Amino acid sequence: MTAEMIDLRWETVCLVDRLLPERGAAALLAAGGEPVQVALFRLADGTIHAVGNVDPFSGAAVLSRGIVGDRGGVPIVASPVFKQAFSLVTGQCLDDPAVQVPVYPVRVADGWLQVGLP
Amino acid sequence: MKELVVVGNGMVGHRLVQAMRDRDTAGTWRITVLGEETRPAYDRVALSSYVDGKTAEDLTLPEVADPLVRLHLGDAAVALDRDARVVRTASGRELPYDALVLATGSVPFVPPVPGRDLPGCFVYRTLDDLDAIMAAAERAVSAARPGRRSAVVVGGGLLGLEAARALRLLGLSPQVVEIAPRLMPVQVDEGGGALLRRLVESEDLQVRCGVSVTGIGEDRGRLIASLSDGIELDADVVVFSAGIRPADGLARAAGLPVGERGGVLVNTACRTPDPHVWAVGEVAALEGRTYGLVAPGYAMAEVVADRLLGGEATMTPAELDMSTQLKMLGVDVASFGDALGRTPGALEVVVNDPVAGTYAKLVVSDDAKTLLGGVLVGDASKYATLRPLVGSPLPADPVAMIAPGGVELGADALPDSAQICSCNAVTKGALREAICGGAHDVPALKACTRAGTSCGSCVPLLKTLLAQEGVEVSKALCEHFAVSRAELFEIIAGTGIRTFSELIAQHGTGRGCDICKPAVASILASLGSGHVLSAEQAALQDTNDHFLANLQRNGTYSVVPRIPGGEITPEGLIVIGEVARDFGLYTKITGGQRIDLFGARVEQLPAIWRRLVDAGFESGHAYGKALRTVKSCVGTTWCRYGQQDSVGLAVALELRYRGLRAPHKIKSGVSGCARECAEARSKDFGVIATETGWNLYVGGNGGFTPRHAELIASDVDTDTLITLIDRFLMFYIRTADRLQRTASWIEAMDGGLDHLRAVIVDDSLGICSDLEAAMEKHVEGYADEWRGVLEDPEKLERFVSFVNAPETPDPTISFVTERGQPVPVTLGLPGVRA
Numbered sequence: 043m044t045a046e047m048i049d050l051r052w053e054t055v056c057l058v059d060r061l062l063p064e065r066g067a068a069a070l071l072a073a074g075g076e077p078v079q080v081a082l083f084r085l086a087d088g089t090i091h092a093v094g095n096v097d098p099f100s101g102a103a104v105l106s107r108g109i110v111g112d113r114g115g116v117p118i119v120a121s122p123v124f125k126q127a128f129s130l131v132t133g134q135c136l137d138d139p140a141v142q143v144p145v146y147p148v149r150v151a152d153g154w155l156q157v158g159l160p
Numbered sequence: 161m162k163e164l165v166v167v168g169n170g171m172v173g174h175r176l177v178q179a180m181r182d183r184d185t186a187g188t189w190r191i192t193v194l195g196e197e198t199r200p201a202y203d204r205v206a207l208s209s210y211v212d213g214k215t216a217e218d219l220t221l222p223e224v225a226d227p228l229v230r231l232h233l234g235d236a237a238v239a240l241d242r243d244a245r246v247v248r249t250a251s252g253r254e255l256p257y258d259a260l261v262l263a264t265g266s267v268p269f270v271p272p273v274p275g276r277d278l279p280g281c282f283v284y285r286t287l288d289d290l291d292a293i294m295a296a297a298e299r300a301v302s303a304a305r306p307g308r309r310s311a312v313v314v315g316g317g318l319l320g321l322e323a324a325r326a327l328r329l330l331g332l333s334p335q336v337v338e339i340a341p342r343l344m345p346v347q348v349d350e351g352g353g354a355l356l357r358r359l360v361e362s363e364d365l366q367v368r369c370g371v372s373v374t375g376i377g378e379d380r381g382r383l384i385a386s387l388s389d390g391i392e393l394d395a396d397v398v399v400f401s402a403g404i405r406p407a408d409g410l411a412r413a414a415g416l417p418v419g420e421r422g423g424v425l426v427n428t429a430c431r432t433p434d435p436h437v438w439a440v441g442e443v444a445a446l447e448g449r450t451y452g453l454v455a456p457g458y459a460m461a462e463v464v465a466d467r468l469l470g471g472e473a474t475m476t477p478a479e480l481d482m483s484t485q486l487k488m489l490g491v492d493v494a495s496f497g498d499a500l501g502r503t504p505g506a507l508e509v510v511v512n513d514p515v516a517g518t519y520a521k522l523v524v525s526d527d528a529k530t531l532l533g534g535v536l537v538g539d540a541s542k543y544a545t546l547r548p549l550v551g552s553p554l555p556a557d558p559v560a561m562i563a564p565g566g567v568e569l570g571a572d573a574l575p576d577s578a579q580i581c582s583c584n585a586v587t588k589g590a591l592r593e594a595i596c597g598g599a600h601d602v603p604a605l606k607a608c609t610r611a612g613t614s615c616g617s618c619v620p621l622l623k624t625l626l627a628q629e630g631v632e633v634s635k636a637l638c639e640h641f642a643v644s645r646a647e648l649f650e651i652i653a654g655t656g657i658r659t660f661s662e663l664i665a666q667h668g669t670g671r672g673c674d675i676c677k678p679a680v681a682s683i684l685a686s687l688g689s690g691h692v693l694s695a696e697q698a699a700l701q702d703t704n705d706h707f708l709a710n711l712q713r714n715g716t717y718s719v720v721p722r723i724p725g726g727e728i729t730p731e732g733l734i735v736i737g738e739v740a741r742d743f744g745l746y747t748k749i750t751g752g753q754r755i756d757l758f759g760a761r762v763e764q765l766p767a768i769w770r771r772l773v774d775a776g777f778e779s780g781h782a783y784g785k786a787l788r789t790v791k792s793c794v795g796t797t798w799c800r801y802g803q804q805d806s807v808g809l810a811v812a813l814e815l816r817y818r819g820l821r822a823p824h825k826i827k828s829g830v831s832g833c834a835r836e837c838a839e840a841r842s843k844d845f846g847v848i849a850t851e852t853g854w855n856l857y858v859g860g861n862g863g864f865t866p867r868h869a870e871l872i873a874s875d876v877d878t879d880t881l882i883t884l885i886d887r888f889l890m891f892y893i894r895t896a897d898r899l900q901r902t903a904s905w906i907e908a909m910d911g912g913l914d915h916l917r918a919v920i921v922d923d924s925l926g927i928c929s930d931l932e933a934a935m936e937k938h939v940e941g942y943a944d945e946w947r948g949v950l951e952d953p954e955k956l957e958r959f960v961s962f963v964n965a966p967e968t969p970d971p972t973i974s975f976v977t978e979r980g981q982p983v984p985v986t987l988g989l990p991g992v993r994a
Binding site for chain 2: 056110
């Protein structure tokens with residue numbers, strides 16, 4: 043719960059049920075006056091993850107459209123452009139240690155999905 | 161720079177040039193090649209496949225493109241001035257040389273019988289010879305005259321039997337006349353020859369041994385061959401294949417010594433007494449003996465290349481591999497090493513099974529410890545493992561090695577010195593080294609050692625070697641499934657499991673990934689499991705199948721309506737144009753005869769498709785690993801040359817197979833005549849009209865390594881054609897690996913195209929009715945996927961840009977105008993090196 047200690051702003055995105063299991067969706071949010079795209083994933087075990095939507099290899103805002111799965115037990119999303127895998131937990135690219143995408147905290151309140159932004 | 165002139169552009173001359181360019185990295189030699197034929201060098205060993213539908217282009221050897229190599233085709237050397245060191249050619253060229261290599265090969269021997277020059281008499285040596293034979297056979301077959309069309313082949317050796325097979329394929333009934341008491345007298349012993357004759361005759365080929373042709377006459381437009389036993393055979397075509405003679409005229413005229421039976425005399429370095437002149441291949445008499453096979457010629461070419469670059473390579477007749485293998489009319493024949501037991505004291509072990517139709521003989525040393533050679537007739541499957549053992553200690557009892565159900569020898573029985581590929585002289589040791597060096601599959605081994613690139617008979621052994629060296633060619637689909645795609649297909653089809661979660665719980669581990677999920681989605685689609693976006697299936701689809709459109713580089717999608725056969729009405733064109741204009745899309749006419757609309761954002765897709773579906777268009781499946789297009793020319797409807805209605809067939813095929821999911825995308829084409837305007841032979845399956853029906857070609861395309869499709873059935877009617885394509889596609893869908901194109905699928909198959917033909921044409925596995933039923937189910941179950949989305953609010957809900965702002969366009973997408981159309985602004989690539 044260290045995340046809550048920091049000064050986070052929780053933005054309500056949609057009802058959790060709106061997310062298909064094992065599939066992603068994109069959300070358009072704002073942080074510091076700039077638009078931020080977040081890719082949200084609801085996995086089969088019920089957990090929800092949020093990472094940056096922009097694929098660092100292609101520059102396209104498409105990570106939410108990748109296939110989710112696991113690599114060696116780590117939940118991942120594979121970019122739909124050039125197929126690199128990103129950890130949904132840390133945002134680390136598993137195919138290139140120099141690359142990662144941002145990770146955002148999520149929580150559910152009254153069935154509503156909220157994303158924590160700085 | 162030194163000048164090398166190579167006289168002769170056959171397989172051996174070509175190999176010499178290749179070997180020189182591979183080794184002469186410093187560029188010390190400039191090479192000039194003189195070829196008598198006007199064609200570039202081609203694979204003469206595979207000459208007979210020309211009548212099976214291989215083209216001259218297929219047989220052409222890889223070009224040695226190099227500024228240091230000059231090739232003069234259609235210009236034979238006519239004189240050699242050894243004092244001045246100059247070669248003169250037919251066209252008057254004068255080429256000075258520092259070294260000259262004679263690679264002129266041989267000419268067919270035609271016995272000096274009266275009438276041998278009559279029209280209708282041919283030799284069997286070059287592609288031009290085959291063109292002439294094919295034209296004569298065609299004239300004979302189409303002549304309005306009762307009775308069988310027949311041919312006489314003079315000579316029952318390897319080439320004679322191949323010629324007979326070719327003539328039979330051309331529609332003639334061949335009779336083979338052999339002066340020796342048995343067929344293939346050079347390679348096969350008496351016992352093997354007797355069985356060979358029986359097997360050949362059971363394939364409707366008549367054989368007369370122990371007689372010669374005494375003359376050829378003419379009678380009412382046909383030829384009459386008179387035999388030494390008084391019999392007269394009438395024929396439309398006579399082919400002489402009674403042996404070869406070295407083409408040593410140039411050397412003789414220049415005063416170079418020749419062997420007793422012809423051939424330029426050379427020493428173990430392949431050098432003539434003139435230190436500037438060398439000879440290789442069939443024109444060379446190595447220590448007095450000539451060799452009529454390509455493997456010894458290749459070995460000589462390597463020796464000369466080594467010598468010209470200062471090496472010390474030599475070769476002795478004992479090192480030459482005289483093995484041959486022939487598969488004709490379904491009869492296997494192989495002979496290797498000292499097949500006729502000429503080594504003093506040699507012992508012979510024979511297993512002769514006339515009931516099964518097999519004959520096998522091993523020749524072993526007088527102490528029964530070393531293998532010297534052998535003959536296999538009827539079943540040559542052990543050739544690949546026995547041949548490399550020649551000269552090595554016997555790994556097992558010789559009887560057990562050739563007895564049915566006896567010892568099965570693997571590659572482990574072979575010593576490192578054993579030649580696995582005799583065509584290119586590649587040893588087991590060299591292959592093991594290559595494997596250790598990282599060549600971990602058959603294509604890699606072929607590329608770095610040349611093994612398996614000529615006749616291909618050693619390819620199965622290459623696979624075994626890879627396995628033995630511990631290279632597990634894993635069939636596992638990914639870390640979540642230990643089975644191959646084909647096995648997974650069987651599991652899903654057999655168990656009735658239709659959800660990914662159940663499948664991975666019972667047959668896999670973990671939660672899946674972007675490799676296994678789309679593979680399972682494709683299998684489920686092939687088994688007719690409803691709309692690709694229904695229920696759990698939706699989560700398995702990659703982005704293209706999930707949005708039923710093709711993801712492009714900036715995150716937008718392209719939209720491709722189906723235009724079957726490329727045929728479209730003006731109204732259809734107008735609708736597509738209006739949609740593109742109204743949504744600001746970039747349009748392009750594709751190579752597959754469709755119109756692609758680019759630059760659509762996710763949230764625009766339903767509105768675009770609403771317009772297209774209302775106008776009668778349906779999904780073109782450009783996004784899926786599925787049937788894409790069936791390209792066509794205009795066919796008989798408009799074309800002056802068309803032989804069949806190619807557009808009608810292309811439309812029918814595209815509609816029949818639309819929506820068919822497969823391991824890789826599938827493309828097809830139909831050409832209305834042999835002019836091939838639809839380029840059907842570069843497709844996964846292609847159809848070319850003939851005068852009387854359709855020719856079907858399969859396995860073209862090949863992706864990174866382009867391939868022509870190969871003929872699998874000819875002159876079939878439309879119903880038969882469609883049945884064969886049904887079977888081909890279903891068999892491919894069931895057994896290919898993930899992302900394996902039809903070309904590599906056929907290449908990886910044991911037995912290749914012949915096996916595929918046996919399965920889908922002759923139904924050798926008895927599965928054709930299943931395959932047809934599966935295709936029937938697909939055809940009946942087809943429904944347009946986009947219509948399915950537009951009619952289902954739940955599915956439509958997924959086509960939004962943002963879950964919290966469904967209609968807001970992605971702010972990162974922007975376009976500029978280029979040549980009057982919108983194109984994506986190249987995106988910056990944050991955080992990634994250029």
